[in-house]
Amino acid sequence: MRRDLDLQARQILKTAKLYCTAGRVAVLRVLLRADKPLRQDQIAKRLGKKRFNKVTIYRTLESLLRVGLVHKAFMAERAWHFELAHNCSETQCHPHFTCTKCGSTHCLTGMSLPMVKSPHKGFHIHRQQTRLEGLCPACA
Amino acid sequence: MRRDLDLQARQILKTAKLYCTAGRVAVLRVLLRADKPLRQDQIAKRLGKKRFNKVTIYRTLESLLRVGLVHKAFMAERAWHFELAHNCSETQCHPHFTCTKCGSTHCLTGMSLPMVKSPHKGFHIHRQQTRLEGLCPACA
């Protein structure tokens, strides 16, 4: 049902009041299907036939970020990782688990951690993000 | 008491069985005095008179990382940030707070969050790291 995905992407873009362009639809489709945060080069690869300039991909992600559809996820690597924000609440993104052995990363959606409460006077915490390290099922 | 700091750095290096070189002592001194994670260029600046090649600084940090004296802290920026690991437990580094208004980052040492427990079967969590966003006392 890729037609479905396409329609979904277009609908999302329309709702966000973003121009519905080929690039945006394609990138959004990739992100809708992704199960973990992706780098721009990974997104490019998954675009397959539909090639876009990397600048375009970055700018597309930027626009999706701007309207809050996408988050930059917090990885230990050099490059940025992007993912849809739809598994995140107002105050926290779901935790990400990275296996220290095989390097794979998993989104731990569905678990919400207790919100940290400000310990030092005067700090107002709006959002929190947690990264976990350890061994994944395959490596344990 | 900069002589003190120097001696402390040398002692630390000796204990870690690392060659006690000018570069390492200098970088370690900077980190010992730092109150937040620093990028290599920030470290370089703080070295002041004592100039070192940036490659040397990166390699120095690498060696400190190798023996666990230093951590890469988790920032939303492009460049890596380093800090001493002495405010971290075996299972978690202290949380870092970044102000969304002024951009300043604060180490929230002294608060230990409850360790996340693995929700999905098979995941073994060894370490966790938390990043907080909000308004700092000055900006609130």
Place this chain on the structure above:
DNA sequence: AGAAAATTTGCAACTTAGTTGCAAATTCGG
């Protein structure tokens, strides 16, 4: 539909963080 306005795209050139190979310099252990 057709035209004008607004936005996005590709390209090429650029910036910056971090890496690598290698020869010269430094550190350490005896």
Place this chain on the structure above:
DNA sequence: CCGAATTTGCAACTAAGTTGCAAATTTTCT
């Protein structure tokens, strides 16, 4: 002080991300 082990600086390189601008596309207006 000597020799082996390690670190350093340099120069060249890689890779991620950015910028300006003209051409192409999408949307809006009539």
